[in-house]
Amino acid sequence: MPDDLLVVTGGAGFIGSAVVRAAFAGGWRVRVLDSGRPDVHGRPPTQADLPDGVELVVGDVRDARTLDAVLAGATAVSHQAAKVGLGVDLQDAPDYAETNVTGTAQLVAAMARADVGRLVLASSMVVYGEGAYRRPSDGAAVRPAPRDEADLAAGRFDPRDPATGEELEPDVVTEDARLDPRSTYALTKLTQEHLAAVWARETGGRVAALRYHNVYGPGMPRDTPYAGVAAIFRSALEHGRAPRVFEDGAQRRDLVHVDDVARAGVAALAWTAHAPAGTSRAFNTGSGTVTTVLELATALSEALGGPPPEVTGAFRAGDVRHVTASSQRAAAELGWRAAVPVSEGLREFAVAPLRA
Ligand code: UD1
Numbered sequence: 210m211p212d213d214l215l216v217v218t219g220g221a222g223f224i225g226s227a228v229v230r231a232a233f234a235g236g237w238r239v240r241v242l243d244s245g246r247p248d249v250h251g252r253p254p255t256q257a258d259l260p261d262g263v264e265l266v267v268g269d270v271r272d273a274r275t276l277d278a279v280l281a282g283a284t285a286v287s288h289q290a291a292k293v294g295l296g297v298d299l300q301d302a303p304d305y306a307e308t309n310v311t312g313t314a315q316l317v318a319a320m321a322r323a324d325v326g327r328l329v330l331a332s333s334m335v336v337y338g339e340g341a342y343r344r345p346s347d348g349a350a351v352r353p354a355p356r357d358e359a360d361l362a363a364g365r366f367d368p369r370d371p372a373t374g375e376e377l378e379p380d381v382v383t384e385d386a387r388l389d390p391r392s393t394y395a396l397t398k399l400t401q402e403h404l405a406a407v408w409a410r411e412t413g414g415r416v417a418a419l420r421y422h423n424v425y426g427p428g429m430p431r432d433t434p435y436a437g438v439a440a441i442f443r444s445a446l447e448h449g450r451a452p453r454v455f456e457d458g459a460q461r462r463d464l465v466h467v468d469d470v471a472r473a474g475v476a477a478l479a480w481t482a483h484a485p486a487g488t489s490r491a492f493n494t495g496s497g498t499v500t501t502v503l504e505l506a507t508a509l510s511e512a513l514g515g516p517p518p519e520v521t522g523a524f525r526a527g528d529v530r531h532v533t534a535s536s537q538r539a540a541a542e543l544g545w546r547a548a549v550p551v552s553e554g555l556r557e558f559a560v561a562p563l564r565a
Pocket of ligand 1: 293294295296333334335394421422423424436437438439441442453454455456460462502525528529530
């Protein structure tokens with residue numbers, strides 16, 4: 210492994226740069242490919258943004274010639290370059306498809322040309338749509354129908370059993386859950402998994418798709434239509450405003466620290482060295498701690514001494530209610546577990562610098 214070359218696409222971004230640091234510290238030689246796209250980066254990335262000894266190539270993952278140059282001599286790829294978040298509206302769809310689908314198609318094609326056989330892919334819990342649920346009356350696992358506008362408007366936020374109408378209780382989602390992408394972004398993440406699986410089968414490669422849950426930590430992008438809720442709350446508090454919590458605040462997420470996600474990426478790289486040829490496997494990447502959105506808002510506002518959260522009852526069409534993971538598979542097969550306790554991570558995050 211020493212001196213093996215890892216290419217990290219999107220290696221100047223929030224999660225990518227954490228992967229770069231963790232892999233480099235773990236003994237990989239690292240080459241970053243990052244487009245420095247202006248909607249993500251206030252200014253193009255420079256060598257000074259990366260640890261000494263890490264190579265930087267500013268270029269686009271959709272460009273075959275760039276990829277051929279970047280992949281020369283590589284052992285493995287960590288594919289973090291993507292357009293993330295929920296987006297604004299359907300007008301975002303072409304850019305999601307171009308960046309995430311075309312980008313990954315170009316990447317796997319170039320990996321086949323360069324004979325690079327190991328891939329770790331940044332996937333997302335959004336591929337599940339809603340998380341897992343049980344019917345309280347008999348404990349049966351039930352897949353809920355999409356939530357009804359009228360229910361949401363009336364403050365009934367929990368999904369119902371399509372058969373009985375009963376409100377369901379949340380459970381943890383495992384990798385075998387049915388996949389149900391509900392946004393353009395989600396669809397592109399699932400397509401990336403499928404493209405990588407096709408590549409693995411056709412070339413005898415190995416791919417680990419890490420289904421990131423809600424990643425937070427220093428360097429998280431600030432308040433934009435593409436930012437996660439933790440950064441949005443942080444930004445509000447910085448301006449002296451109360452975090453605005455949608456629904457009743459009881460929606461559950463699995464918050465996972467970016468350094469833990471980066472370590473999962475390195476563990477997954479090691480797994481790709483000995484998994485059977487042609488394997489593609491998904492791994493939930495979560496802390497295993499359930500946090501409600503109101504708990505998140507409260508923790509941040511207390512850590513910053515800001516105004517308490519405002520629970521608005523407002524809702525966004527397309528938001529899912531509860532998604533929390535079982536990350537048992539990653540523990541058993543990758544030997545990875547999150548190490549940063551959420552309470553501690555949030556206290557640090559409350560005062561950490563964000564990405565402009
Ligand atoms: C987020 C990401 C998704 C990523 C996934 C896993 C975004 C927009 N979504 O999905 O791309 O794949 O994590 O890492 O980045 N909320 C508020 N107030 C706000 C904004 C949101 O209460 O101002 C609530 C929402 O209603 C939702 C929860 O916070 O219930 C989480 O929202 P968000 O972080 O945007 O999206 P996720 O669905 O968790």
